Amino acid sequence: MEERYLELIKIINEADYNYHTLDNPTITDQEYDSYLRELYNIEEAHPELVRSDSPSHRAGGKVLDEFKKITHAIPMLSLSNVFNEEEIRQFDDRIKKEGINPKYVAELKIDGLSVSLNYKSGKLVSAATRGDGIIGEDITNNVKTIKTVPLTINKPIDIEVRGEIYISKKRFNEINADREKKGLELFQNCRNLAAGSIRQLDSSIAASRKLDCWIYHLPNPTDYGIKTHYEALNFMKELGFKVNPNNRLVNSIEELLEFIKEKKEQRDSLPYDIDGIVIKLNDLQEQRIMGFTAKYPRWATAYKFPATQVLTKLEDIVFTVGRTGQITPNAVLSPVLVQGSTIRRATLHNEDYVKEKDLKIGDIVSIRKAGDVIPEVVESIKERRNGTEKDFKMIDACPICGTKLVKKEGQVDYFCLNPLCDKRNIESLIHFVDRHAMNITGLGERIIEDFYNMGFIKNIIDIYKLKEHAEDLVELEGFGNKSVNNLIEAIENSKKNSLEKLIFALGIEQVGEKTARILARRFETMDNLMNTSVEVLTNIQDIGEIIAESIVSFFNDDKNKELIENLKELGINMAYTGEKIEEKEQFANKTFVITGTLLNYSRDEMKRIIENFGGRVSDSVSKKTDVVIVGDNPGSKYEKAQKLGIEIWNDDEINSIMEEING
Numbered sequence: 001m002e003e004r005y006l007e008l009i010k011i012i013n014e015a016d017y018n019y020h021t022l023d024n025p026t027i028t029d030q031e032y033d034s035y036l037r038e039l040y041n042i043e044e045a046h047p048e049l050v051r052s053d054s055p056s057h058r059a060g061g062k063v064l065d066e067f068k069k070i071t072h073a074i075p076m077l078s079l080s081n082v083f084n085e086e087e088i089r090q091f092d093d094r095i096k097k098e099g100i101n102p103k104y105v106a107e108l109k110i111d112g113l114s115v116s117l118n119y120k121s122g123k124l125v126s127a128a129t130r131g132d133g134i135i136g137e138d139i140t141n142n143v144k145t146i147k148t149v150p151l152t153i154n155k156p157i158d159i160e161v162r163g164e165i166y167i168s169k170k171r172f173n174e175i176n177a178d179r180e181k182k183g184l185e186l187f188q189n190c191r192n193l194a195a196g197s198i199r200q201l202d203s204s205i206a207a208s209r210k211l212d213c214w215i216y217h218l219p220n221p222t223d224y225g226i227k228t229h230y231e232a233l234n235f236m237k238e239l240g241f242k243v244n245p246n247n248r249l250v251n252s253i254e255e256l257l258e259f260i261k262e263k264k265e266q267r268d269s270l271p272y273d274i275d276g277i278v279i280k281l282n283d284l285q286e287q288r289i290m291g292f293t294a295k296y297p298r299w300a301t302a303y304k305f306p307a308t309q310v311l312t313k314l315e316d317i318v319f320t321v322g323r324t325g326q327i328t329p330n331a332v333l334s335p336v337l338v339q340g341s342t343i344r345r346a347t348l349h350n351e352d353y354v355k356e357k358d359l360k361i362g363d364i365v366s367i368r369k370a371g372d373v374i375p376e377v378v379e380s381i382k383e384r385r386n387g388t389e390k391d392f393k394m395i396d397a398c399p400i401c402g403t404k405l406v407k408k409e410g411q412v413d414y415f416c417l418n419p420l421c422d423k424r425n426i427e428s429l430i431h432f433v434d435r436h437a438m439n440i441t442g443l444g445e446r447i448i449e450d451f452y453n454m455g456f457i458k459n460i461i462d463i464y465k466l467k468e469h470a471e472d473l474v475e476l477e478g479f480g481n482k483s484v485n486n487l488i489e490a491i492e493n494s495k496k497n498s499l500e501k502l503i504f505a506l507g508i509e510q511v512g513e514k515t516a517r518i519l520a521r522r523f524e525t526m527d528n529l530m531n532t533s534v535e536v537l538t539n540i541q542d543i544g545e546i547i548a549e550s551i552v553s554f555f556n557d558d559k560n561k562e563l564i565e566n567l568k569e570l571g572i573n574m575a576y577t578g579e580k581i582e583e584k585e586q587f588a589n590k591t592f593v594i595t596g597t598l599l600n601y602s603r604d605e606m607k608r609i610i611e612n613f614g615g616r617v618s619d620s621v622s623k624k625t626d627v628v629i630v631g632d633n634p635g636s637k638y639e640k641a642q643k644l645g646i647e648i649w650n651d652d653e654i655n656s657i658m659e660e661i662n663g
Contacts, residue, residue: 001042005049008039012055025192029275030310030337033081056295066201067137070128073160074219076116077133077295079278079302083337085257091279091301092253100286105229106259107247109276109302110214112166113195115143117215122156124149129198133295142198145207153239159224161236163215167194168271171210190273212272215241221284228282246270249282260303265597267305269633276304309368309378312336316361317348317392319399323427323507325416327395327405329354331365331377338369346375350412351394358382360389398423425459426452428507432460436513437505438494442487460563463491464570499526499576502567506560510550517611518542519551521581526564526574530555541589542616579612586657588614593621595638596631599651606654613661621646629654 015032019025036055043050082088095102114130127143128136143149146165172190179186187193197209218232226232230249237243246263250256260277267274281287281299290299316332329348336343346367348354357379359365364384365377397404398416400423405414416424429448433440440463451457456469467488474484500520504513522540523529537548554560568574592610594603594617601609606629607617621628621640628641629649641648
């Protein structure tokens, strides 16, 4: 434990120096936060290990020798961080435990460089960086070049205010465009450019960058008769400081969460970078009650937006067996927070995928959530390799039953073809009960596996005979009469599902949810589908020859025919009961892409309307797209549609079309 503790101190100190002193971060914010949390946990569990030079005792880095030093009259503490709703609520609970009924001021967390401004008799006399929280760097000459920083304020008073120096996205792009023309190296991001500009010894360089500054904190508000932080913001605005208008006084944690959600959606459309929301207790007397730690105020915290792409270690590559026998390599990752959830595993799809990305066990890898949902390994960070990494090697036998694997002609995947492989059967059952398939609540992955091993469920038919084992199930740990009755009721309710649910649940190779819905609408009954041909299927939009052959092959198999007959005898619905397609010329045979937030329809509602009227919905804009439906904050899809000259519908046009259709 001590060895790891010392290693964390070294890692964090180096990261602090590179980030705060050299303006050259070598690890991501996400990695830094992860290391810092681990350090705090060790110190909390083992106080005997705590060292005086621990990063937990300071806020920032060393001061550059090239600048004069300025001692802050009041320390410039940094803020603690929270990363999800649960941690925000925990912060709120800690305040309520002190007998406080809190109101908060929520503000945008600007991604720039902290600054302290000192005025004497209303005139700017000094400006300093945060530095180590006690001593900062004198950057007065450079700050004077920022036009939004007043050299003289509206009252001849002595005052210190604090804020964030930043550069706008527009200015950042202009500077990089100019550097590209000159063949110079481009700046990586707005924060680095702003920090580097303000630390130039030649103030003319800082002036040329056209920096900006938001003011957000008054260290000693009671000296001016102020009683709340919100009053302090307005007071600083009256003095002539630039105060960000995107702040809100909220009366409850629910209002706070709504503000966070709203600003997260607006983030990309803002003219400057933000990386979170700062949350401050509004009442100054309540702030005093909460007090401070050695590093943080207890009355404030910063919610950091989930990283869209983060780094972690690829600890191992393991193999899983799917319901079709497909063998999939999976990344075992050092646990990491990505967009609000902890990720420990990610699929690596197949052997070719791993080789194309040149992944090695032990690599530092970049991961993200594809479509904001599914964890995906983007790339390995090869410059972080140290020689201890191990090459990937594909297995040649099923990891469950030991059967030799087969690679089908023309495909990249390996398969276990043993029909008796337990893992294949378990995965088939898990797929059948999934919420996107038959949607049987109460039969999760762990329970399916347990029931399979106990002999209660060995195949799909056994699911519908589970009520015969009700007395045995009640005796199991974690079960009781109520939970067993609820489970049996969920199984019985699944019999009423519309046909597309059953088609998808059967696990026909190449048939996903969308294809299952197309088939159910087109053929209306299971018998019609079972008796169709490859020729008929390939004439249906979105169904190619490979899918068609897979469907026909499935229903030609005697075991599958027997399964369908047995399901019929058990009373499972075999007909489509969903909404019928009623083709309308505005939608029929057209491909749509939906982007942004619509006023009158959710994304799912709009998708259903399009499909019910004969259109189809795609996730990406291409030359094959017929119409892009645009709501608020549409993003890059809207821009691409404009470049390609694709027809665009907004809320007004959608409303007009729907009024026309509905008469």
